[in-house]
Amino acid sequence: MTESKTATLSLDGKTYDLPVHSPTVGPDVLDITKLYGQAGVFTHDPGFTSTSACESTITYIDGGKGELLHRGYPIDQLAEKSHYLEVCYLLLYGELPSATQLEDFENRVTNHTMIHEQMVNFFRGFRRDAHPMAVMTGVVGAMSAFYHDSTDISDPWQREVASIRLIAKMPTIAAMAYKYTIGQPFVYPRNDCDYATNFLRMCFAVPAEEYVPNPILSRAMDRIFTLHADHEQNASTSTVRLAGSSGANPFACIAAGIACLWGPAHGGANQACLEMLKEIGSVDRIPEFIARAKDKNDPFRLMGFGHRVYKNFDPRATVMKKSADEVLDLLGVENNPLLQVAKELERVALEDPYFAEKKLFPNVDFYSGIILEAMGFPTSMFTPIFALSRTVGWISQWKEMIADPTGKIGRPRQLYTGSGARDYVDIESR
Numbered sequence: 395m396t397e398s399k400t401a402t403l404s405l406d407g408k409t410y411d412l413p414v415h416s417p418t419v420g421p422d423v424l425d426i427t428k429l430y431g432q433a434g435v436f437t438h439d440p441g442f443t444s445t446s447a448c449e450s451t452i453t454y455i456d457g458g459k460g461e462l463l464h465r466g467y468p469i470d471q472l473a474e475k476s477h478y479l480e481v482c483y484l485l486l487y488g489e490l491p492s493a494t495q496l497e498d499f500e501n502r503v504t505n506h507t508m509i510h511e512q513m514v515n516f517f518r519g520f521r522r523d524a525h526p527m528a529v530m531t532g533v534v535g536a537m538s539a540f541y542h543d544s545t546d547i548s549d550p551w552q553r554e555v556a557s558i559r560l561i562a563k564m565p566t567i568a569a570m571a572y573k574y575t576i577g578q579p580f581v582y583p584r585n586d587c588d589y590a591t592n593f594l595r596m597c598f599a600v601p602a603e604e605y606v607p608n609p610i611l612s613r614a615m616d617r618i619f620t621l622h623a624d625h626e627q628n629a630s631t632s633t634v635r636l637a638g639s640s641g642a643n644p645f646a647c648i649a650a651g652i653a654c655l656w657g658p659a660h661g662g663a664n665q666a667c668l669e670m671l672k673e674i675g676s677v678d679r680i681p682e683f684i685a686r687a688k689d690k691n692d693p694f695r696l697m698g699f700g701h702r703v704y705k706n707f708d709p710r711a712t713v714m715k716k717s718a719d720e721v722l723d724l725l726g727v728e729n730n731p732l733l734q735v736a737k738e739l740e741r742v743a744l745e746d747p748y749f750a751e752k753k754l755f756p757n758v759d760f761y762s763g764i765i766l767e768a769m770g771f772p773t774s775m776f777t778p779i780f781a782l783s784r785t786v787g788w789i790s791q792w793k794e795m796i797a798d799p800t801g802k803i804g805r806p807r808q809l810y811t812g813s814g815a816r817d818y819v820d821i822e823s824r
Contacts, residue, residue: 405433419454419463436807448635449798452485452790453626457703462710464624465489473713478619478783479503479589482561485624485790500589506562507583507592509570510540517574526571526778527656533567534560535649545643547796556644557789564782565589569596572775590616593782598770610724611769614717618762621710622780624787630654630661634788635795636804644792651788652781661777664763667698668732668773671763676731677738688748698760699743700753707755714761718768725768736764 400411401424410433413425423446426437439445454463462469465484472481476490483491483499491499516533537559538545544556570580573596581596591612599605625631633654637647655661674683686694701708727733740756743749766776795801 403429403433405435408433420456430807436809438809442632442806447627447632447804448795450627450791450794451488452794453624453787455626455703457701457705460704460707460709462625469621469709470713473617473620473710476620477588478616478623481620481623482786485786486557486793502558503562503589504585506559507566507585509563509566513537513540514570514580517570517580520574522575522577524575526568526575526774527652527781529571529574530567530778530781531649531652531656533571534564534652535646537563538643538645541645545645547638547641547643553644553793553796557793560644560648560789561786564785565593566596568775568778568782569593571778572597572771575774588612588616590619594769597775608724610720614721614765615769617713617717618765618779619783621714621758621762622783624784624790627791628660629657630784631788631791634792638792638795639801639804641803644789647792648785648788651784655781655784656777661780663697663757663759664766664780665773665776667760667763668767668776670697671732671735671739674735674739677734680735680739680742684742684746687754696739696743696754698763699749699756701757704757705753707753708757710758711756711761714758714765715756718761718764721765721768727768730768733764733768736760736767 399414401414403410403412410429412429415423415425417423430436437445452465454466455461464472464481465488467484467490472484476484479500480491480496482503483496513533513536516536517529520529520532541556541559544552544559546552566583573580579601581599581601583592583596587595587607591607594607594612594615595605627635630651634647634651637650638644642650658666674680683694683696686692687696722733722737727737740760743754743756749755763773763776766779767773771779
């Protein structure tokens with residue numbers, strides 16, 4: 395970050411010089427840190443969509459160009475050439491690992507995938523019909539009661555141990571949440587499986603027979619993890635940073651991130667997409683819903699198309715489409731009306747000039763939802779899978795925040811529009 399120029403603010407006959415910082419890439423940033431102290435005014439930015447809340451070296455997004463970089467590496471290259479745990483290493487430590495470093499990191503993660511056996515009792519405390527995200531929020535928050543040796547945020551080694559534990563145990567917790575809701579016995583992780591295969595096995599294996607992993611499904615699962623690993627200062631990441639700014643332990647911070655991700659406007663997009671496909675119901679009703687999507691007076695929206703940040707295309711969607719095609723070729727769509735609707739809707743939308751003009755392209759949520767549905771996951775598991783994928787991004791952002799010497803507790807201001815000061819009125823006089 396460099397400071398090469400200033401901006402001048404004129405207010406009530408006075409002027410104030412505000413520094414302007416230039417990032418490595420992206421728009422310049424107007425620094426208003428001292429604005430209140432100098433001028434006695436705040437800025438107003440609902441949603442913080444025009445406000446930089448931190449300085450970060452992890453992820454960069456250019457929505458206009460359809461660009462997503464992790465530590466400078468384009469997401470499409472990482473998704474095609476790398477794999478999830480290597481991307482985890484990159485996000486955590488800033489550089490791609492050597493072969494020796496990667497082997498050591500993978501071993502550390504693999505050897506920490508089991509959870510404390512007493513934590514199994516936490517699952518039994520939930521109703522069987524509890525949403526898996528409710529279960530994950532509670533169980534992850536409870537990790538701080540079991541792993542006291544990695545809650546001191548002032549100790550770099552404890553921060554490291556907590557980071558590995560969260561990345562390693564999140565798939566186990568998510569799979570157990572799923573097994574619990576369907577009434578099947580928990581399946582413990584195995585050290586001879588890769589990260590994605592281990593998760594699939596814990597979700598779909600049963601004690602009665604041996605689970606045989608399919609490499610195409612494992613690769614598709616790994617890509618879903620990779621493509622959701624981090625996405626800059628989104629709502630859940632900002633929640634993790636805000637919780638962490640108070641000095642909260644890492645398990646509490648990640649539980650806060652999971653709770654935020656649960657919101658349908660954030661992590662529930664791929665679930666909303668599948669629910670839309672169910673509403674359409676059959677291929678012959680697609681023209682009706684396409685017409686509704688074009689009608690300005692109809693509140694219906696095509697879920698899984700377009701993106702708030704990416705204005706031309708979602709760079710993750712291209713890679714995810716390839717995985718979706720591979721999975722559907724393997725599993726077929728003949729006996730799944732939902733997937734038939736998805737494939738036809740994709741074709742119609744990509745060929746329709748209206749959608750091209752409006753930049754309503756299929757996004758990563760559209761394709762990930764299709765893949766997870768084809769694999770046999772219920773829609774209630776879509777957001778938990780998003781949460782376990784995003785865990786490394788949350789941790790990386792949290793560690794960066796903790797190590798920042800300029801960090802301070804988050805304390806947004808407000809534009810107060812309530813009543814002014816007034817005297818209390820006794821109840822007899824009201």
